[in-house]
Amino acid sequence: xxxxxxIVLTAQILVxxxxxxxxxxxxxxxxxxxxxxxxxxxxxxxxxxxxxxLQRLNQTLHLKGYxxxxxxxxxxxxxxxxxxxxxxxxxxxxxxxKGEVIAILEDPQYIQLQEDFLKTKIQLxxxxxxxxxxxxxxxxxAVSDKTYExxxxxxxxxKILLKSxxxxxxxxxxxxxxxxxxxxxxxxxxxxxxxxxxxxxxxSVGKYIPPSEVLFELVNPDDIHLNVKVFENDLPYIQTGQxxxxxxxxxxxxxxxxxxxxINKAVNADRTIDVHCHFQKxxxxxxxxxxxxxxxxxxxSLIYALPxxxxxxxxxxxxxxxxxxxxxxxxQEVKITEFKNENFIGISNYNDVIKKKIVTKGAYSxxxxxxxxxxx
Numbered sequence: 001x002x003x004x005x006x007i008v009l010t011a012q013i014l015v016x017x018x019x020x021x022x023x024x025x026x027x028x029x030x031x032x033x034x035x036x037x038x039x040x041x042x043x044x045x046x047x048x049x050x051x052x053x054l055q056r057l058n059q060t061l062h063l064k065g066y067x068x069x070x071x072x073x074x075x076x077x078x079x080x081x082x083x084x085x086x087x088x089x090x091x092x093x094x095x096x097x098k099g100e101v102i103a104i105l106e107d108p109q110y111i112q113l114q115e116d117f118l119k120t121k122i123q124l125x126x127x128x129x130x131x132x133x134x135x136x137x138x139x140x141x142a143v144s145d146k147t148y149e150x151x152x153x154x155x156x157x158x159k160i161l162l163k164s165x166x167x168x169x170x171x172x173x174x175x176x177x178x179x180x181x182x183x184x185x186x187x188x189x190x191x192x193x194x195x196x197x198x199x200x201x202x203x204s205v206g207k208y209i210p211p212s213e214v215l216f217e218l219v220n221p222d223d224i225h226l227n228v229k230v231f232e233n234d235l236p237y238i239q240t241g242q243x244x245x246x247x248x249x250x251x252x253x254x255x256x257x258x259x260x261x262x263i264n265k266a267v268n269a270d271r272t273i274d275v276h277c278h279f280q281k282x283x284x285x286x287x288x289x290x291x292x293x294x295x296x297x298x299x300x301s302l303i304y305a306l307p308x309x310x311x312x313x314x315x316x317x318x319x320x321x322x323x324x325x326x327x328x329x330x331x332q333e334v335k336i337t338e339f340k341n342e343n344f345i346g347i348s349n350y351n352d353v354i355k356k357k358i359v360t361k362g363a364y365s366x367x368x369x370x371x372x373x374x375x376x
Contacts, residue, residue: 033331035370042327048361049323052350055305057339058297061237065228069288073223075193077216079209080171083107086187090201090216096192103190110172114184117165117176124158131155196220224282226258228294229272237298238263244277246294256283303339304350310360311336311345312367321366323357329366
């Protein structure tokens with residue numbers, strides 16, 4: 001029984017190998033493929049040929065990066081004196097305008113702070129009058145120097161205390177100059193420092209916000225930029241002022257024009273250098289942290305190139321069709337360079353096709369013809 005099973009398995013393996021060989025024979029070997037056309041097919045395809053020639057082209061560096069926000073454009077909103085979050089209408093992504101009330105906080109210490117300020121302000125007025133009076137008496141030798149110095153110290157201490165309370169009131173957005181006993185309140189308002197949008201909310205209404213905790217994170221989109229990673233070997237080709245075209249993987253046809261504004265002087269652990277690029281026109285739909293592809297044109301060179309329409313991408317390689325005779329065309333592999341533009345592509349192995357007639361119009365039709373013949 002074991003011998004029978006062994007024979008069956010061996011037979012299946014042999015059949016599989018035979019089938020595999022048959023399939024491999026059907027695979028097209030592009031560099032050896034030749035397309036033969038009848039006179040009628042040749043007339044219907046309207047092929048055009050030309051020879052490879054020198055063109056002045058830009059080199060394109062293909063890079064990766066992400067949308068970044070400089071530290072000065074990120075605001076971590078906190079409550080310096082702490083307090084309970086009484087009200088906010090914000091959600092992540094909510095746009096805000098500069099000066100807009102984004103939260104209301106409440107705490108008994110706000111009342112105490114305002115009370116202390118107003119009392120100190122009244123006391124300072126009395127201490128100032130006493131100081132002036134003691135000063136005049138001291139000049140007339142009508143009081144002792146000790147009494148004068150004490151009056152002066154009390155007055156100076158009150159001035160320091162009042163200034164200190166005034167600065168504390170500024171921390172909770174209360175204007176000391178306009179504060180009166182009628183305006184004392186347990187609530188204070190938090191204002192947006194710039195026009196932007198909310199990215200994080202760390203507390204809900206009713207929670208106590210400790211002084212050291214961040215309540216909101218706001219982003220100012222005015223200076224959002226693209227941070228691309230450039231390998232150190234390519235760094236000599238990068239300079240400030242160069243144009244950069246960026247796009248997302250989701251929308252490769254939607255391209256954003258940027259300009260190199262800053263090149264970092266430090267090399268990252270992965271041997272790349274951060275290059276900062278400014279958007280010519282920022283799209284608010286681009287969220288910080290989004291990964292993007294980028295292309296940088298690095299200066300032109302005179303190199304051998306072919307029209308883009310002549311170069312075909314097939315089986316993970318690039319090919320062109322060269323004309324062998326009137327009705328015969330051969331597919332030949334070429335190596336492209338980083339030098340290209342909208343119309344031409346640089347070819348590094350140009351010696352393999354130099355002086356040959358290369359199909360510049362209708363190459364794709366020849367590829368379809370070759371594939372159909374290969375599948376028969």
